[in-house]
Amino acid sequence: MDRRFRLAYAGAVISTAALAAAATGALVLGAIGASPWATYAVILTGPLKDLFGATEVLVRAVPLILVALGIAISFRSGILNIGAEGQIQIGILASSAVALALPRLPGAVLLPLCLMAGAAGGALWAGIAGVLRARLDVNEILSTVMLNYIAAQLYTFLLRGPMIDPDELMTGSGTPQSMRLPKAAWLSRLVPGTRLHTGLLLALVLAVLVWLLLWRTTLGYRMRAAGAGRKAARYAGIDVKRSVLVAMLFAGAFAGLAGAVEVSGVHHRAIEAISSGYGFSGIVVALFGGLHPAGIVPAAVFFGLLLVGADMTQRSAGVPANMILVLQGVIILAIVSARMYVANPYARERAARALRRLGLLAAPASPGEVSEG
């Protein structure tokens, strides 16, 4: 089977999948009486029509990249962290608390301190699950999901109680949000007039560092070995329990940092629903990106596009944003299945055989033999 056929095969599978996804989506949209064409056009091109939309895509991509990098470290190390959502929230609380407690510090000190506090908070929260797994063999999926619930309640409690903005109490509106952070704790804007902030650069630098960590350092090697072959790693003298704990701390730190960056870069105060599911979308982004930084960055941008597009359809095409989540699900399922098909040599061979039967493809050359096709 030659290269040309392989490329054509991959192209055909991916376009078939994309078409199938689009057709399924069109059915769903048609069912609620919306125009599929208009909706698709808005999702895919709407955000890119102006500078603001394009930068918003990147704004959404920043927390997704950060969370997904942490997820990639933990999944590659053999521990399935589902708790990024909770770790983000603890990160937000920790960084906001530091910023509000030390308002007089200069930006060069306060900003890094806030980001570190966010990372530390996330790491601490993830570390609970890590220690439970390493010491008592408690399933990390169970513990991280439960810690999400606890974090969500803690978050709401603190924003409605101890950390609530005194102005909200005075005016009596009672919106659950913290005081505005001092300016020194803000990430500066990259493009004036948009919300795009320097957190993007931080995320890109960290993507490179995570790649270095996993594939160029002994620590990363240890974690990957323990993740890919727990038993063999133990037999080779690697402390698997420690490696699991370290990976969990990294994952939590990245999620916590995502929360801190979101506060410092976009909202400038802790409000409810800051995360809006980044902790879960981050898992999808990480898997979509092949648990590799080079895949995670484009995957996060693609997801950012879908998220911003969803907001836009609500406004301009009259399609509820929740419908867009359905479309997202369909698209992701289609692309993931297409990738499995492209990677499967048997499926490729079956396709070649079928084409040969139809006479659309020449029989494989086999020396000294007449082929029956």
Add this chain to the structure above:
Amino acid sequence: MRSLALEDVTKRFPGVLACDRVSLTVRRGEALALVGENGAGKSTLMNILAGLYQPDEGRILVDGEPVHFRTPADAYARGVGMVHQNFMLVPTMTVAENVALGLRSLHRGFKLDLREARRRVKEVSEHHELPVNPDAFVWQLSVGEQQRVEIVKTLCLGARLLILDEPTSALTPQETDDLLSRLKRMASELSIIFISHKLAEVKALSDRVTILRHGAVVFNGATTHHSTGELAALMTGREVVLPRNESSGTQGKPVLEVRALRVRGERGHRALDGLDLTVRAGEIVGLAGVSGNGQRELADALAGLRHVESGSILLDGEEIAGRSPRAIIERGMGYVPEDRHDEGIVPGLSVVENLVLKDFASPRFSRAGLLDLQAMARNAAALRERFDIRCSSTAVAAGTLSGGNIQKVILARELARAPKALVAVYPTRGVDMGAAEFIHEQLLALRAQSAGVLLVSEELEEIMNLSDRIAVIYRGRIVAVVPARDATREQLGLLMAGVAHG
């Protein structure tokens, strides 16, 4: 079915010609052995026969009539059934339930006729003298019993031609003998194709033998007319002589001394109960025993992977009992573990990475926490050459290599560290003769460099060929240590069975 024939069957996988115009026949009442090294195309050929793959070219004939097997069900409909090397049983179900899984005729709507399934299991197992209890859960059965269940299941599904893919690879010697004699009886009314590379078993069971090399048939003839040596030469394409430990050697001071070792096994029972053993420098000690008598626990305890209850283990004079695996590795212990795929390598990492699994943090392969990828690649290239590791590239995942080559990767990693003592557990289990020969040579070479080797094996042939002394383990103790040159199979067999004392 009276006969089954393959005619000029060719099968290509991307980049590989797995079967190259293979023809073979098997008749009723006949046992045909299909022999070849790992990767010779045996399993591909049988998967074609069982309806899992379809041939690119060539035909399958049943009683002279061409047939097309598109699924295993098609093959069963013509009486062809396969027992796979890895059992295809659901452990949480009973034997009868497992059989019923494949019997479509018993599924009526939402009802499953388990009583009929039990009846058929009973009937087949009695008729063919394959005792199985239809109500036993599969997880409760030993490997040998599971093997019988697989065979009964295949027969219940209507197989008259039984394909067995390396059926003895996971069995103990006793279970192997038992299975072979049962198959021999069954062959009188069925047809059997038996895939193996253990030539002694081929001689014991088969009437005819077909040898594959690089996907093509190189030999086809009556088993009785050819010695195992001739068959081995045909299989590998050259003369294979398993090396023997013939030099008397100069044995030095003890490198491994085990005193009164007590260790508990997986189920909490005392697997080692006051075990004493000494291995000296420049010596191979063979540990003979029926598997399950504490071999696994001893090997794990020596490597620091199992809690030592009491007793002492000295490596080169230093106490290592209770130390971490890392500390023991650093003091010069090498280990070739039993389960090479799970314990020996990390299948998802590359060959390069697996070759430094114990040394990636040493100054040879890293500086200040950063890996030296060039040094790792150089190491892999050198070891690949020296240990004849066959892979398309050292960047491929180690799990994609054949069993023999995985074992070479492990051996290369362990021997390159120049260990003071090496524990090798079933080092040649399931590997072909060419690889076994190579592994034996390497163990002897290590001995010549005055390391101490503890060789755990269930094949007496291997132990007697390689060892200086043979220790027999029975119920967690060493019951006898005999010089290898004086040992006989009969004497060792009695000691292993716990009948005699040394």
